[in-house]
Amino acid sequence: MGIIEYEIEEIRKLCENTVPNSKIIACLCGDSPLVRVDIHDNSLHRQLTVCLRFPPEYPNDSILVELKSRTLSLKFLDSLARLCEKHARQHLGKPQGLHVLRFVQQYIHENPLCVCFDEIQELRRDLSANATPDLLKLKQRHSIVQLTAKGGEYYYKLNAYIPNEYPKQGVQLQQQESNLPPILVRYLNGQSCEIARQCVEPPLRVDKNDQAAFQPVPSLYRALKFCLEATSDFDVELCPICDKKVLPKEPSQLELDDTKDAFVERVYCGHLFHQGCLKHYLQQPPFPKSGKLCPAKRRHPRSDAKFYVGSASGRQPTVSADTGGRCSIRLAHDRWVVNVKLAESRWAQKQARERELQEVLDFLK
The missing domain is CATH 3.10.110.10 (Ubiquitin Conjugating Enzyme)
Structure with a gap:
């Protein structure tokens, strides 16, 4: 033998x-x-x-x-x-x-993370050649991918746990921490989890045949890619009204008082505003019956008016394409629900008060 x-x-x-x-x-x-x-x-x-x-x-x-x-x-x-x-x-x-x-x-x-080997390689490429190793850490023993997304002096850090039945089960996002404003942290937390869910659960508002044909897709790269892009863009985003950066250069200068003009607001179309700029814009005429439209010069790539994953064929926008060089999506926000008549009434009262004050000043002169 x-x-x-x-x-x-x-x-x-x-x-x-x-x-x-x-x-x-x-x-x-x-x-x-x-x-x-x-x-x-x-x-x-x-x-x-x-x-x-x-x-x-x-x-x-x-x-x-x-x-x-x-x-x-x-x-x-x-x-x-x-x-x-x-x-x-x-x-x-x-x-x-x-x-x-x-x-x-x-x-x-x-090495349980071998099930998402390609997705990890794509994330490394997206982080660029100059990225430090601490931005993407693999904890094989605990099946965790740890990502730190950066934009200027701002960061967003989270752990992505890979379950045993991945990719049939979605990635589980945990232990998020950040020095961004709370409203943006809540947005990143909620939207990244929603992206992961859409990868493994069929849409509810489709017929039974489409639901039966749905196949889960890997969710790690989609969810973490969103966090990378959004965090890097927050640092450079401009307020559509004053055309200045929404976030201060240093996180220590962030305004956390939601009654102040410098407080950051995010609206339905995805754009960020200084609260003072947004209030001034909403309180000035004209007041169209359908509501004020966002004056930003372009559609936001992460608008709430779009699906991030959509069907198996890819992303499907739920709003019409950008053809006029403007966002033009109706401004909507939980704290800014004002109908047209109320807005007109408030503006008229403000103008009346200003005229009265001017008459007093003229009389004193």
Whole structure:
């Protein structure tokens, strides 16, 4: 019996007893000897098939490893296959098959974030080459991706927990912290969680056929990409009224008193305003019957009037395309619900008071 036949027989006898969660599919000798083993890690989405082939000069040459999976990405499988062959070369001149199988099982057990390998790589690219390593940390032991999004001196930090049934289950966003205004932190928290939910739950307002055809999609990259883009844009966003930056350069200068003019407000169309600018704009004529429109020079990329994920075909806007170089979405905010008649009445009273004061001043002169 040659060394290859001997090793294949050893794998047949020992593999399922010494490699946890493994199942032998094939052990073939002959002209093209190979071993095929299924390995999983107590999760439907962390399982793969290991195919071992023996080169003519084996064991002086390393064993050839091919990995296949219905759930793990090709890029991850290629990277892991190279690591397996590198590991096999440490055992040249000796049997290598069981060592490789144990290495694969241990690797997927110790690296549960392998199910979102491609998404993590995309996030690294989005963070740019100059980003420091602390902006994206992987906590494999706890299945957590920790992201810190930055815009100027402002930051938004959160933990993204990857559940066992990911991507069928959505990513769970936890432990958010930030030095942004509370209204923007609430927006980031709520919208990122909503994006993750839309990735795994079918829309309610569609027919039964569309609901049945819905397929969950990975949610990690979509949710964290939104946090990255929104946080970086907050720092440079201008108030549509005064055309100055909404946020002060230093977070310590933020106005937290919601009665002050410098307090930051976010409206339905997505734009940010200084509260004083917004009040002045809403209190001045004309007062159209349909309500005041946002005067911003462009539609906001993160308007509440749009779906972020939509159907499986991609994002679907619920408002018409921007054709006039203006936002032109009706201004709406929980604290600014004023009908046309009330607005006109308030403006008329203000004008009357100003005329009375002017008459008094003229009389005194």
